[in-house]
Amino acid sequence: MEEKSTFSDLTEAERKALEELMPDEMGEIISSGIKRRHFLKLFAVTGTSLLAANLLGIEQLMARSVPIEEQPSELIENGINVSFEVNGSTQKLTVDSRMTLLDTLRERLGLTGSKKGCDHGQCGACTVIVDDKRVLSCLTLAATCEDKRVTTIEGLATGNELHPMQASFIKHDGFQCGYCTPGQICSAVALMDEAKNGDASYVTANVREKKSAVNLSNEEIRERMSGNICRCGAYPNIVNAIREVHGDKAVAQVWQFADGTI
Amino acid sequence: MRPFKYANASNPAAAIKIVTADPAARFLGGGTNLVDLMKEDVMHPSQLMDVTRLKFSVIEKKANGLSIGGTASNAVTANHDLVRENYPLLSMAILAGASAQIRNMATNAGNLNQRTRCTYFYDANMPCNKREPGTGCGALHGVNKNHAILGWSEKCVATYPSDMAVALAALNAVVQVEGSGNTKRNIPFADFHRLPGEHPEIDNTLKHGELITSIDLPENRLAEKSYYLKVRERSSYAFALISVAAALETNGNRIKDVRIALGGVAHKPWRARIAEQWLRGKEPTQANFRAAASAELKHAKPLGQNKYKVGLAAKAIVRALEGAMQGGTYGAMEADSTTTNQN
Numbered sequence: 204m205e206e207k208s209t210f211s212d213l214t215e216a217e218r219k220a221l222e223e224l225m226p227d228e229m230g231e232i233i234s235s236g237i238k239r240r241h242f243l244k245l246f247a248v249t250g251t252s253l254l255a256a257n258l259l260g261i262e263q264l265m266a267r268s269v270p271i272e273e274q275p276s277e278l279i280e281n282g283i284n285v286s287f288e289v290n291g292s293t294q295k296l297t298v299d300s301r302m303t304l305l306d307t308l309r310e311r312l313g314l315t316g317s318k319k320g321c322d323h324g325q326c327g328a329c330t331v332i333v334d335d336k337r338v339l340s341c342l343t344l345a346a347t348c349e350d351k352r353v354t355t356i357e358g359l360a361t362g363n364e365l366h367p368m369q370a371s372f373i374k375h376d377g378f379q380c381g382y383c384t385p386g387q388i389c390s391a392v393a394l395m396d397e398a399k400n401g402d403a404s405y406v407t408a409n410v411r412e413k414k415s416a417v418n419l420s421n422e423e424i425r426e427r428m429s430g431n432i433c434r435c436g437a438y439p440n441i442v443n444a445i446r447e448v449h450g451d452k453a454v455a456q457v458w459q460f461a462d463g464t465i
Numbered sequence: 466m467r468p469f470k471y472a473n474a475s476n477p478a479a480a481i482k483i484v485t486a487d488p489a490a491r492f493l494g495g496g497t498n499l500v501d502l503m504k505e506d507v508m509h510p511s512q513l514m515d516v517t518r519l520k521f522s523v524i525e526k527k528a529n530g531l532s533i534g535g536t537a538s539n540a541v542t543a544n545h546d547l548v549r550e551n552y553p554l555l556s557m558a559i560l561a562g563a564s565a566q567i568r569n570m571a572t573n574a575g576n577l578n579q580r581t582r583c584t585y586f587y588d589a590n591m592p593c594n595k596r597e598p599g600t601g602c603g604a605l606h607g608v609n610k611n612h613a614i615l616g617w618s619e620k621c622v623a624t625y626p627s628d629m630a631v632a633l634a635a636l637n638a639v640v641q642v643e644g645s646g647n648t649k650r651n652i653p654f655a656d657f658h659r660l661p662g663e664h665p666e667i668d669n670t671l672k673h674g675e676l677i678t679s680i681d682l683p684e685n686r687l688a689e690k691s692y693y694l695k696v697r698e699r700s701s702y703a704f705a706l707i708s709v710a711a712a713l714e715t716n717g718n719r720i721k722d723v724r725i726a727l728g729g730v731a732h733k734p735w736r737a738r739i740a741e742q743w744l745r746g747k748e749p750t751q752a753n754f755r756a757a758a759s760a761e762l763k764h765a766k767p768l769g770q771n772k773y774k775v776g777l778a779a780k781a782i783v784r785a786l787e788g789a790m791q792g793g794t795y796g797a798m799e800a801d802s803t804t805t806n807q808n
Contacts, residue, residue, distance in 0.1 A: 225770045243669020280468045281471060283471055300468070300469055300471035302470070322504070323504065324625045336540070336569040338569050338570050339497070339566045339567065342492075342496055342500045342515075342567075343496065344471070344496060345705075346473075346513055346515075347473075347493070349473065390565070392566070398566070403543065403544060404560055405557065405695075407795060408795050409792070410549050410557055410793075411550055411553050411793075413546060415549070426700075427565055429564055429700075430563070430702055432562075
């Protein structure tokens with residue numbers, strides 16, 4: 204079938220998700236690809252939980268990119284052979300010594316979840332987790348990553364199950380444009396470990412008092428997340444999303460769809 | 466970014482030898498400042514020698530204090546039990562700087578080697594004697610609201626950006642360095658960074674090729690009364706307009722030992738020795754703190770746009786000393802500042 208062949212790009216699960224959610228749009232999606240408009244419509248036709256369940260398939264569909272072409276060696280100056288783990292799989296590549304981890308993830312490995320905001324270590328949009336610590340991939344040279352373990356936003360979910368922090372950001376609407384979100388979420392995931400370790404912050408009442416784990420107040424969350432700037436100003440919702448994952452109590456959702464559903 | 470060679474050092478002596486032999490080579494720590502400066506074309510090293518895997522990351526007790534490794538990260542240092550317990554001033558200062566991500570990357574040695582954030586230094590189209598000697602100082606009669614009020618010269622009015630270094634100045638730290646041919650020496654912290662004078666292009670007294678292996682913190686009795694106050698334009702993730710590292714040891718109702726160092730006021734962490742001298746042996750009262758602060762700042766020479774810093778620094782010194790007297794707890798200082806604001 205003609206339609207089937209255009210569809211060969213989709214997995215069965217992705218096709219099913221789209222058909223269930225937007226039967227009227229399928230023809231257009233098949234002929235011209237998925238557009239932001241379709242994605243927005245998902246918000247209108249689904250409840251949050253249903254959306255969350257299907258989001259991964261859709262996200263994977265949208266992130267489906269052209270195969271990454273291997274860099275011709277004449278374009279690499281001062282090449283460094285480097286091997287490191289990204290989201291559980293080992294990557295071996297030759298990088299220009301100037302290549303940052305961020306550019307390597309985006310341009311060489313096709314992992315465009317990590318965002319280039321300022322590219323100068325001032326915004327946090329490029330935050331990834333290297334060897335269990337959150338770092339800025341825009342100021343990390345790829346050459347320095349030998350044998351390291353890198354986790355990006357693409358590596359947080361388990362199969363089709365969102366990481367609790369991802370689900371919580373959706374529940375609490377912890378974003379508007381979404382550009383800072385991958386960095387915010389990676390940062391927040393690493394923050395949970397720092398809190399468990401009892402790490403202090405500038406607003407910790409007394410740094411001499413050591414605790415095995417710290418309970419983060421809103422002020423603590425804000426201070427510890429200050430390396431992630433959100434130009435849309437979704438901070439109150441980001442704090443709620445983090446509090447939900449960090450605490451043992453559910454945090455009330457403060458928004459609803461126009462028809463009153465949540 | 467201009468092309469450069471990269472090598473991962475596995476042996477300190479070999480790494481030091483290679484860097485020493487090439488005047489344009491640099492050591493690479495966390496890269497949080499150097500990589501950015503390379504992107505801005507402010508610095509263009511011929512090669513980077515990555516020293517982060519060398520065995521200089523240990524934090525351990527020494528006979529007369531604590532030794533913190535040059536390649537230990539800022540985050541690990543600030544959260545180390547021995548640092549939090551015995552040198553809370555250092556923990557607080559590190560945690561006041563940058564963001565969690567940057568503190569995870571930045572090394573202690575790199576922190577001391579970071580460059581000024583003066584916008585004229587950062588903009589390769591502007592005159593700057595620090596970046597390009599002889600081109601003049603754009604900030605001297607330009608936009609200088611964030612610049613120095615003490616110790617500056619006609620050649621340079623930039624300030625030193627580190628918070629960590631302000632605490633190290635107050636703690637009388639000693640910088641241990643290793644040079645080529647296995648030569649080792651130590652540099653008292655007060656002599657590590659320098660005032661600009663005629664040569665603002667030179668930030669500190671390290672010789673090219675010398676590697677900071679550790680920073681020694683001598684024992685003290687200041688831990689119970691230490692406070693790091695940072696005043697900035699937003700409450701986190703911003704460089705200091707003024708910062709104060711304050712620590713006291715009292716004997717009865719008298720000040721036995723007092724340390725005050727200022728950030729954001731000079732080309733180096735500014736040890737307020739006049740104020741310290743004034744306070745030793747006196748009672749730790751607000752009136753005395755005020756008198757000591759104004760004795761220190763009598764010598765301030767503000768520029769066109771930063772007269773506010775003189776008054777701000779005086780008030781910050783008083784508040785930091787009061788914070789230290791209250792046990793250096795953040796909550797207490799916040800409650801206090803609310804009262805102050807209402808007045």
